[in-house]
Amino acid sequence: MNLESSGVSPDRAPWAIEPLHLPESLDSPDAADFIAANDLSNLTEGLRWGNNDHWVSAENALAGAQSSRYTARQGFIATVDDRVVGRAVVEAPLTDNTGCGYVHVIVHPEYQRRGLGSQLYAVLEDHLRGKDRRIVMAWSDHPADLDADADAGDADAADGLRPASGPGSLRQDDGVARYCLGLGYRLEQIERFSLLQLPLDREVPAPMMEATQSAAGRDYDVVSWQDSCPDDVVDQYGHLCQRMSVDVPMGEMESEAEEWSAARVRTAEARLRGQGGRSLVAVVRDVTTGQLVGNTVLEYFPDRPEVVYQENTLVLHPHRGHRLGMLLKVANLLRLQELCPQARRLYTWNAAENSHMLGINIELGFVARGYVGAWQKKLSARQSS
Numbered sequence: 001m002n003l004e005s006s007g008v009s010p011d012r013a014p015w016a017i018e019p020l021h022l023p024e025s026l027d028s029p030d031a032a033d034f035i036a037a038n039d040l041s042n043l044t045e046g047l048r049w050g051n052n053d054h055w056v057s058a059e060n061a062l063a064g065a066q067s068s069r070y071t072a073r074q075g076f077i078a079t080v081d082d083r084v085v086g087r088a089v090v091e092a093p094l095t096d097n098t099g100c101g102y103v104h105v106i107v108h109p110e111y112q113r114r115g116l117g118s119q120l121y122a123v124l125e126d127h128l129r130g131k132d133r134r135i136v137m138a139w140s141d142h143p144a145d146l147d148a149d150a151d152a153g154d155a156d157a158a159d160g161l162r163p164a165s166g167p168g169s170l171r172q173d174d175g176v177a178r179y180c181l182g183l184g185y186r187l188e189q190i191e192r193f194s195l196l197q198l199p200l201d202r203e204v205p206a207p208m209m210e211a212t213q214s215a216a217g218r219d220y221d222v223v224s225w226q227d228s229c230p231d232d233v234v235d236q237y238g239h240l241c242q243r244m245s246v247d248v249p250m251g252e253m254e255s256e257a258e259e260w261s262a263a264r265v266r267t268a269e270a271r272l273r274g275q276g277g278r279s280l281v282a283v284v285r286d287v288t289t290g291q292l293v294g295n296t297v298l299e300y301f302p303d304r305p306e307v308v309y310q311e312n313t314l315v316l317h318p319h320r321g322h323r324l325g326m327l328l329k330v331a332n333l334l335r336l337q338e339l340c341p342q343a344r345r346l347y348t349w350n351a352a353e354n355s356h357m358l359g360i361n362i363e364l365g366f367v368a369r370g371y372v373g374a375w376q377k378k379l380s381a382r383q384s385s
């Protein structure tokens with residue numbers, strides 16, 4: 001958007017934008033802005049979804065905001081009279097995808113439609129240009145009341161805003177979509193966001209497990225762990241994580257294979273531990289070769305055990321078609337119910353065109369709750385004057 005036309009020139013804006021300082025701890029005297037920025041994020045998430053399922057504690061957020069040798073993270077805040085009214089975050093991968101950056105902007109509802117979101121975004125884009133990044137990606141969330149909102153998500157509304165590839169659409173008049181389009185982004189893909197109520201009906205899992213095991217045959221078995229991958233399979237597990245970065249449908253999002261060494265697996269585990277999170281991993285092994293050929297991951301936070309997130313699920317190409325995806329998911333869900341009996345809601349995200357994964361999820365009982373727009377912008381070199 002044109003800031004001049006909005007009447008807010010960056011010089012005369014009522015807010016100040018500055019880098020977000022990460023305090024040593026939440027008890028530090030300089031932690032107030034960080035805590036306020038996290039409160040703002042929780043406020044907008046709560047307003048969007050109408051519940052607190054995506055609430056993140058300040059401790060968890062502080063651990064998650066740290067950079068690592070694989071990802072640089074930087075936040076910015078907008079303040080008005082010491083009150084945090086906007087937050088912008090940028091991530092830049094350091095060992096692969098080094099031409100890319102990932103951005104997210106939030107503005108307090110009282111300060112929306114005044115040009116602040118555009119100014120915060122401009123700061124992120126400048127930051128990424130300074131690091132020679134040329135491809136910027138962003139993801140926008142769109143809850144859908146599927147009974148009332150036939151135009152949303154993968155209803156494929158004729159007049160909806162269609163992605164460059166794959167099925168689905170967003171409403172043409174969606175505010176966040178208008179914002180992304182105005183900043184020069186292209187809608188590349190729609191993901192479906194779904195919910196499974198837990199615990200599973202007692203009747204469901206056992207027969208499903210038996211059916212999947214017999215469909216998978218005797219050549220595969222399932223191995224599970226919590227939080228930390230056994231040393232003897234950590235390299236193989238890294239390979240599965242790497243394939244996850246390229247083997248899922250991504251439309252035209254320009255993503256190259258991520259580098260996943262054993263050290264990176266350990267860094268990811270330590271990061272989740274630092275955030276107070278737990279992971280439950282199930283892998284499927286080809287018994288003849290001993291090779292790990294698929295995995296699935298659940299994550300939850302013991303301070304909010306009723307909410308669980310379905311993370312990566314992958315079966316390597318040569319082993320697809322044996323219902324191993326279902327085998328993995330059912331095995332991991334049964335373990336979750338044993339280890340975290342308070343779990344009540346499991347959330348997952350899938351590309352709208354990922355019919356195999358969606359098929360498994362629908363069979364398990366997941367129902368769509370909303371959609372995610374995957375956006376991409378290619379930065380052109382700046383004209384020198």
Ligand SMILES: CC(C)(COP(=O)(O)OP(=O)(O)OC[C@H]1O[C@@H](n2cnc3c(N)ncnc32)[C@H](O)[C@@H]1OP(=O)(O)O)[C@@H](O)C(=O)NCCC(=O)NCCS
Nearest residue numbers: 001105106107112113114115116117118138139175178179
């Ligand atoms: C998206 C968001 C950051 C925009 O912040 P903002 O300060 O309102 O943005 P701006 O005032 O700079 O708006 C720029 C343009 O975006 C479009 N836009 C923004 N919000 C809109 C809305 N609700 N309806 C229609 N268009 C909208 C308009 O074209 C607007 O220009 P205009 O006001 O001159 O018509 C804010 O709505 C927000 O925090 N949403 C929740 C978090 C989120 O979804 N972030 C985006 C993740 S990619």
